[in-house]
Amino acid sequence: MFGAPHPLIASASRFLPLPRRPLDVAGASGQVRRWYENELGWPTVPGDPPRLVVGVRYDVLDVPAEAGYAALRRLTPGSPVALHGDRMLFLVAAGSAEELPGLLEWLDWGSLPLDLVAIGAGGLMEAPSPPVPREEEGDAPLRVASPPPGRFGSQGAAVWLRPPEPGCEVEASLPTLSALGSGGDVPDLVRLVDTVATLCHRVRLRRTGAQPPALPAQGR
Numbered sequence: 001m002f003g004a005p006h007p008l009i010a011s012a013s014r015f016l017p018l019p020r021r022p023l024d025v026a027g028a029s030g031q032v033r034r035w036y037e038n039e040l041g042w043p044t045v046p047g048d049p050p051r052l053v054v055g056v057r058y059d060v061l062d063v064p065a066e067a068g069y070a071a072l073r074r075l076t077p078g079s080p081v082a083l084h085g086d087r088m089l090f091l092v093a094a095g096s097a098e099e100l101p102g103l104l105e106w107l108d109w110g111s112l113p114l115d116l117v118a119i120g121a122g123g124l125m126e127a128p129s130p131p132v133p134r135e136e137e138g139d140a141p142l143r144v145a146s147p148p149p150g151r152f153g154s155q156g157a158a159v160w161l162r163p164p165e166p167g168c169e170v171e172a173s174l175p176t177l178s179a180l181g182s183g184g185d186v187p188d189l190v191r192l193v194d195t196v197a198t199l200c201h202r203v204r205l206r207r208t209g210a211q212p213p214a215l216p217a218q219g220r
Contacts (some may be wrong), residue, residue, distance in 0.1 A: 051125060062117040063087070063115065064087055064198055109201075125158070
């Protein structure tokens with residue numbers, strides 16, 4: 001009465017998909033957080049996506065990506081730079097956010113509406129994914145790729161364009177006000193701010209269809 005099961009019925013279970021394992025979001029976030037805390041000594045806050053505490057080891061200069069890409073072609077390589085949607089984030093020395101208003105006034109940019117924001121103590125920055133280890137990059141130098149025209153968007157996770165180097169003091173590579181007139185290898189915050197302010201102004205004029213005024217002799 002009860003014979004052997006039909007072969008199609010017996011083998012049906014082999015065609016059923018296995019239950020999917022939930023994504024280990026917390027585990028991935030934890031790995032990213034540990035990389036920043038252990039390799040760089042940068043404080044983070046709980047949550048997903050992982051976020052970095054600004055104002056302790058560095059401040060951030062937040063500019064439109066269009067102006068940021070133009071600035072990268074004019075500035076010497078060195079300090080870390082990240083991209084988050086349509087914004088570019090330049091890491092600068094801690095305390096620079098407090099200096100920015102006075103610095104813009106001194107550079108004659110204080111009276112103009114610039115889409116230029118400094119993030120300092122109490123601020124947070126989404127943590128970009130850690131960079132690929134050097135051995136996996138084939139020892140090729142990191143190159144900054146220009147984005148397709150008109151493709152800036154507000155979506156997307158933060159990514160490094162110039163990642164911080166683990167195993168070294170990142171602070172030594174950050175633009176600082178104390179480098180003004182030093183003539184050494186320390187990046188100059190004044191030059192960075194003047195460059196990005198100039199480019200932010202040009203981007204704004206282009207978007208509004210206005211004609212840029214004649215630039216003064218100091219190079220704007």
